[in-house]
Amino acid sequence: MTVSLRDSITNGEAPARPQAPALKRRWLDFGQQLDWRRRLLLGLTGWLLFVFGWYLAAHAGLASERLFPGPVAVMNALVDLFMEQGFLGDVVSSIRRILISFSLAVAIALPLGLLMGAFARIDGLLNPLLGAFRYLPAPAFIPLLLMWLGTGDSQKIALLLIGVVFFLAIMLADVTRQVPASFIETAKTLGGGRRVVLWTVVFRHSLPGYMDTCRQMLAVSWTYLVIAEIVAATDGIGAMMMRAKRFVHVDDIMAGIVTIGLLGLAFDALFRLVYRWRFPYLRGAHQR
Known part of the structure; x- marks a missing residue:
């Protein structure tokens, strides 16, 4: 070792540094990036574990099968709802209410947040005003909405709107504040007026964050759906669940819960696809 080091110095060569041992790749580590195949595999594994745990709990004798049906019974009830009881019309009514109310919420909250x-x-x-209103529970407005708007769709859409719009405006404002001040100062130095800077710099820089925030808040809108549809409703997923409650059809109620979860998952996936298509340059930074 000493001879080789002396020889290398004599020949004018830098001594070779010992190589650091290669780090062993761990299955669970910080900052890992997964491709879509591994994400799909892990997602399917999580669902399988959930269904398997549900099956074990339903057959463990903790409650009667009528009060706590297993996944097979719930899937059979879901098929029966669609094939025999016109559940598709209820699903369409719920989706329509979600889309109308959330579109109104975005139309109000986006300019305010910007x-x-x-x-x-x-x-x-x-x-201070919106921050106070977002702590008010949306169901507390049901008596007022019934007196002001009656029992029709307007009352349900208004309740879904109230449950989302205040949170959405505050969160969109937080996204807007993340625009670097250097971008704004540069645009002003180049002669951009207030309206031009607001539209071409602030809004466009914040647009990916706006879309991501709307994706998250859409889940909140789905959580208020049943509350909106249990009061004097004749159609919708919540109305079907209330009808099933009268006859103790727990499998139908759980089928409604599964339907809401699957619809929410589908809308979330749609938002993700639009996000990746519209902002491909941010794909690596927003893997959620």
Whole structure:
């Protein structure tokens, strides 16, 4: 070892550094990136574990099968609801209410969030008001909405709107504040006016965050669906679940819960596809 080191110095060569041992790749480690195949495999594994645990719990004798049906019974009830009881019409009614109410919420919250995040005076004016309203439970408005709007679709859409719009405006304002100040100063230096900077810099830089925030808040809208449809409703997933409650059809109730979960998962996947198609340059930074 000493001879080789002396020879290398004599010949004018730098001594070779000992190589560090290669780090062993762990199955669970920080900062890992997964391709879509591994994500799909892990997602399917999680679902299989959940269904298997549900099956074991349903057959463990903790409750009667009528009160706690297993996954097979719930799937049979779901097929019967679609084939025999016209459940597709209820699903379409619920989706329509979600789409209308959430579109209205975005139409109201997006301009408010953009202006609140961009201008401190507007934020100082509106943030205390919206911040207080978002802590009010949406079901508390049901008596007022029934008196003001009756028992039709307007009352249900208004309840879904109230449950989302205040949170959405505050969260969109937080996204707007993340625009680097250097971008705004550069645009102003180049002669951009307030309207131009707001649209071409602030809004466009925040657009990926807006879409991601809307994706998350859409899940909140689905959580309020049953509450909106249990009061004087004749159609919708929540109305079907209330009808099933009268006859103690727990399998139908759980089938409705499964339907809401699957619909929410489908809408979330749609948002992800649009996000990846519209913002491919952020694909690596927003793998969730």
